[in-house]
Amino acid sequence: MTELTQFIVSGLAIGMVYSLIALGFALIWKSSSVANLALGQIVLLLSWFSYSMLVEAHLPVWAAVPLVLGFAVLLGWGIERFTLRPLIAQPILSLIAVTLGIGYFIDGLVNLKWPQSTGALPRIFPTDTIRLGHAVISQEYLWVAGICLVVFLGLTLFYKYHRMGIAMRATADDQMAVQACGIPVTRIFSMSWIFACVVAAIGGILISSIGGISYGLVETGLGAFSVVILGGLDSFVGAMVAGPIIGLAESLGGGYLTPYVWSGIREIVPFVIIIIVIMFKPYGLFGERRIERI
Amino acid sequence: MSSLPCGVRNYSYAEDMAIVRTRTQWVLFVGFLLLLFTAPLYLGNFWLNKINLIGITLIAAVGLNILIGYCGQLSIGHAGFIAVGAYTSTILSSKLGLPFPVALLSAGLMAGAIGLIFGVPSMRVKGFYLAITSIAAQFIIIWIIRHWTGMTGGNYGLTVPYASIGGFIFNTEIRQFYLIIGIAALCVFFSKNIARTRLGRAFIAIRDNDLAAEVMGVNLFYYKLLAFFIGCFLAGIAGSLLAYWTGTVSPDNFRFTDSILYVGMLIIGGLGTALGPILGVVFIRLLDVGVLQLTPALQSAFPGMPGGFTTGIAPMLFGLVIIMFLIFEPRGIAHRWELFKASYRLWPFSY
Numbered sequence: 001m002t003e004l005t006q007f008i009v010s011g012l013a014i015g016m017v018y019s020l021i022a023l024g025f026a027l028i029w030k031s032s033s034v035a036n037l038a039l040g041q042i043v044l045l046l047s048w049f050s051y052s053m054l055v056e057a058h059l060p061v062w063a064a065v066p067l068v069l070g071f072a073v074l075l076g077w078g079i080e081r082f083t084l085r086p087l088i089a090q091p092i093l094s095l096i097a098v099t100l101g102i103g104y105f106i107d108g109l110v111n112l113k114w115p116q117s118t119g120a121l122p123r124i125f126p127t128d129t130i131r132l133g134h135a136v137i138s139q140e141y142l143w144v145a146g147i148c149l150v151v152f153l154g155l156t157l158f159y160k161y162h163r164m165g166i167a168m169r170a171t172a173d174d175q176m177a178v179q180a181c182g183i184p185v186t187r188i189f190s191m192s193w194i195f196a197c198v199v200a201a202i203g204g205i206l207i208s209s210i211g212g213i214s215y216g217l218v219e220t221g222l223g224a225f226s227v228v229i230l231g232g233l234d235s236f237v238g239a240m241v242a243g244p245i246i247g248l249a250e251s252l253g254g255g256y257l258t259p260y261v262w263s264g265i266r267e268i269v270p271f272v273i274i275i276i277v278i279m280f281k282p283y284g285l286f287g288e289r290r291i292e293r294i
Numbered sequence: 295m296s297s298l299p300c301g302v303r304n305y306s307y308a309e310d311m312a313i314v315r316t317r318t319q320w321v322l323f324v325g326f327l328l329l330l331f332t333a334p335l336y337l338g339n340f341w342l343n344k345i346n347l348i349g350i351t352l353i354a355a356v357g358l359n360i361l362i363g364y365c366g367q368l369s370i371g372h373a374g375f376i377a378v379g380a381y382t383s384t385i386l387s388s389k390l391g392l393p394f395p396v397a398l399l400s401a402g403l404m405a406g407a408i409g410l411i412f413g414v415p416s417m418r419v420k421g422f423y424l425a426i427t428s429i430a431a432q433f434i435i436i437w438i439i440r441h442w443t444g445m446t447g448g449n450y451g452l453t454v455p456y457a458s459i460g461g462f463i464f465n466t467e468i469r470q471f472y473l474i475i476g477i478a479a480l481c482v483f484f485s486k487n488i489a490r491t492r493l494g495r496a497f498i499a500i501r502d503n504d505l506a507a508e509v510m511g512v513n514l515f516y517y518k519l520l521a522f523f524i525g526c527f528l529a530g531i532a533g534s535l536l537a538y539w540t541g542t543v544s545p546d547n548f549r550f551t552d553s554i555l556y557v558g559m560l561i562i563g564g565l566g567t568a569l570g571p572i573l574g575v576v577f578i579r580l581l582d583v584g585v586l587q588l589t590p591a592l593q594s595a596f597p598g599m600p601g602g603f604t605t606g607i608a609p610m611l612f613g614l615v616i617i618m619f620l621i622f623e624p625r626g627i628a629h630r631w632e633l634f635k636a637s638y639r640l641w642p643f644s645y
Contacts, residue, residue, distance in 0.1 A: 090624065101554075101558065101616030101620065102613065104609055112606025114602070233422070272434065282418050
């Protein structure tokens with residue numbers, strides 16, 4: 001029972017970080033129909049950048065985090081402006097391949113700047129334990145879950161009430177109509193990339209403050225695709241609901257199956273879920289089913 | 295056939311279908327083959343080694359070209375299927391002692407079978423969903439290889455004996471050169487011909503619009519899975535040759551980034567052309583050689599470089615090249631070559 005509580009709490013917290021990263025994907029997909037396959041590498045790069053700020057430059061947290069977020073804004077803007085903008089209205093293969101190219105580039109960049117294979121962020125959150133019945137839970141997980149909830153809430157409010165948020169939703173709905181209304185669609189694309197990178201930065205900091213930084217973060221970022229696939233590609237609600245489900249599956253599967261199968265089963269859980277969902281329910285739980293016409 | 299040299303006419307169907315048409319083309323073609331197959335006479339082991347790597351990569355790229363370029367089914371897990379081929383042939387030859395040709399063919403069949411499994415979702419989904427499926431395939435395959443230690447040796451990998459047919463052992467770079475280049479040439483010829491048959495035309499119809507193809511009577515299920523099988527079969531062959539050529543297999547040789555690089559090679563060379571994979575593979579591998587030769591010099595010239603310069607610069611360059619090609623020449627080098635040929639033929643009145 002105590003084990004179970006621990007698995008559930010840590011699974012839910014990690015799952016919410018997944019939701020956060022997946023949200024970054026859904027933002028871009030909804031506004032510009034670009035599938036960002038460089039997500040894993042972006043998370044890795046931003047985590048290493050925060051490592052640089054926090055550990056190598058010895059900045060305090062209140063100074064480092066805004067710097068990291070600023071860098072994320074710059075990164076998102078740069079990627080959209082210099083690689084996606086010239087490719088507007090190109091076939092989907094080009095759009096997917098260009099994000100792969102970006103991922104490859106960032107991979108090299110990370111290798112170049114931070115050749116060491118692992119790094120540890122200082123503990124940002126208090127690590128005192130909390131007792132829940134018999135279970136002992138690190139306070140970190142609660143902080144992570146709390147921050148995720150705050151970001152979700154902020155984004156939801158932004159989308160619902162802010163002028164830009166409304167414009168972004170409108171773009172997702174009908175790009176032509178938005179253009180006809182005089183809203184600069186390119187700025188919307190730019191904004192969605194910036195948002196996605198900022199959200200990825202927050203997710204990266206949260207997840208690497210718990211588990212450290214390693215190349216496995218790319219797999220974590222790619223594993224976040226299981227969240228998008230399960231939740232439905234163009235649904236924010238889907239991403240928020242599916243994240244904790246994936247996190248739970250990973251943590252419970254890793255916790256209870258390890259004695260019976262090969263160790264390290266939790267690394268592979270998201271990918272197995274991807275295959276199962278695509279085979280049986282390809283548009284996910286909340287995804288919009290598109291009807292194709294010739 | 296986009297344009298033929300001036301004065302070439304077709305008097306029979308066979309003439310129309312011939313790959314090599316004019317006397318000049320014959321001379322160039324035979325000359326190229328002669329030059330290629332006498333390469334060991336005037337090239338040292340260093341360049342033979344590079345050509346062998348190019349040949350193996352080419353076989354895999356040709357398979358991927360059939361899958362992505364002709365049939366339009368995006369797969370970003372090609373390195374995983376290559377790994378399946380490499381491990382199948384290694385296990386068959388080192389543990390069961392099967393002869394090389396049997397191991398080679400079973401590697402292809404095994405990779406093709408695994409490709410069929412991961413190709414099934416292509417029935418219901420396409421584009422991004424399919425890309426994700428193939429990424430998942432890559433990670434699942436490599437994870438199984440890493441953890442099935444009893445069979446695959448886990449992270450340490452396995453050693454592979456030399457390939458041999460009859461009593462002839464392919465134990466030098468030159469012998470392997472003839473083996474690899476021979477198979478690579480066969481594969482290129484095979485893919486060139488596939489594109490011109492009923493099969494290739496069905497693939498192209500599916501790529502251009504799969505719904506329209508289905509309405510016209512193309513059996514989507516059969517042809518999409520066949521494309522997956524052929525593509526992964528060639529990946530398996532390439533993997534098997536890679537294992538025999540390097541003498542070891544380990545999961546680190548088949549990373550996700552390699553899968554990306556294969557897609558990149560096709561984009562740089564030109565998707566859906568017979569020439570594209572050749573140009574793309576040669577371009578990327580030569581770039582690799584160039585980077586490896588230049589980085590030590592650069593590092594000694596500028597001592598202030600960060601420590602990961604040697605390992606980081608190549609991926610950065612590859613990523614940059616892929617992005618540049620997509621933006622400035624999405625149809626690849628093969629398209630530029632066609633343009634050049636057309637303007638050469640029409641010279642001095644080219645425009």
